Amino acid sequence: MARLKVAVLISGRGSNLQALIDACAQRDFPAEIRLVLSNRGDAQGLQRAAQAGVATQVIPHRDYATRDAFDAALDAALQGAGIELVCLAGFMRLLGEAFVERWRDRLVNIHPSLLPEFRGLDTHARALKAGVRFTGCTVHYVRAAVDDGPIIVQKKVPVLPGDDEATLAARVLAVEHRLLPAAVGWHCSGRLVIAAGHVRVDFPMDRPDDALTVPYVGTSAAP
Numbered sequence: 001m002a003r004l005k006v007a008v009l010i011s012g013r014g015s016n017l018q019a020l021i022d023a024c025a026q027r028d029f030p031a032e033i034r035l036v037l038s039n040r041g042d043a044q045g046l047q048r049a050a051q052a053g054v055a056t057q058v059i060p061h062r063d064y065a066t067r068d069a070f071d072a073a074l075d076a077a078l079q080g081a082g083i084e085l086v087c088l089a090g091f092m093r094l095l096g097e098a099f100v101e102r103w104r105d106r107l108v109n110i111h112p113s114l115l116p117e118f119r120g121l122d123t124h125a126r127a128l129k130a131g132v133r134f135t136g137c138t139v140h141y142v143r144a145a146v147d148d149g150p151i152i153v154q155k156k157v158p159v160l161p162g163d164d165e166a167t168l169a170a171r172v173l174a175v176e177h178r179l180l181p182a183a184v185g186w187h188c189s190g191r192l193v194i195a196a197g198h199v200r201v202d203f204p205m206d207r208p209d210d211a212l213t214v215p216y217v218g219t220s221a222a223p
Helices: 015-024 044-052 068-080 096-102 123-130 165-188 208-212
Strands: 004-010 031-038 056-058 085-088 107-111 135-141 150-158 192-195 198-201
Touching: 004 044, 015 135, 015 165, 031 044, 031 068, 031 107, 044 056, 044 068, 044 135, 068 096, 068 135, 085 165, 096 198, 107 165, 123 135, 123 165, 123 208, 135 165
Parallel strands: 004 031, 004 085, 031 056, 085 107
Antiparallel strands: 107 135, 135 150, 192 198
C-alpha cells in the first residue's frame, strides 16, 4: 500500500505529533511523516521527531520580514520533501491566504474546541467562563479565516465541576490524540469527500464513537 507523505507543523511540545508518529508506526496506517517543521528551535516536538527518525527543519518566523516570505519558505521546504498532506498540530502562526489556497484540501488543523465555538486562543478559559457543559476538539480542513474550514470530525468532552484550565485541557488533549490520527488516516486512504463546504466520510459510522475506533489510532502520546 502506497503511503501518503505527510508533514507536521509544530511550535511546542508536539504531543499530537507523537500521536501521529505512533499511528504511522502501525503497518496498516496509510501515511508516513516525512518532515516536521517548526518556527521555534526550542520546540520539544523536534526531539520527538528526531527520536522517531523523522527529518526536522526549523524555519524561524522572525527571520522573515513579512508573513508572505515566511510562508514561501515553508512552502519551499514542503515542496522539496514531496509532501502530500500538511498537518497543523499546535503550530502557533497564522498562515496567509496564498499559502492556504496552494495547499487547499491538503492542509488540516486540530483545534481544542467544538468549532465554530471558541475560535482562536484561550479556548479552555473561554469555555469555562461561558459555563458550557461540553467542549471538545475539531479536526478540519484549513481555510484563510482563523480556525475556519470544512469540519472532518469532532468529539465532545464534558466540562466537570471543579475544572480549571489545566484539567479541562488535559481531558480534551487526550481526545485530540485519538482524533487527529483518525482524520489523517481517512484523508490518506481517500475516505474524505468535500462538497458544498462539508466533508463526507466514506466509511461505515453506524455508532457515534466509530470515528475513534479505527485500529491504527495511537494512544501512547504524552502531554
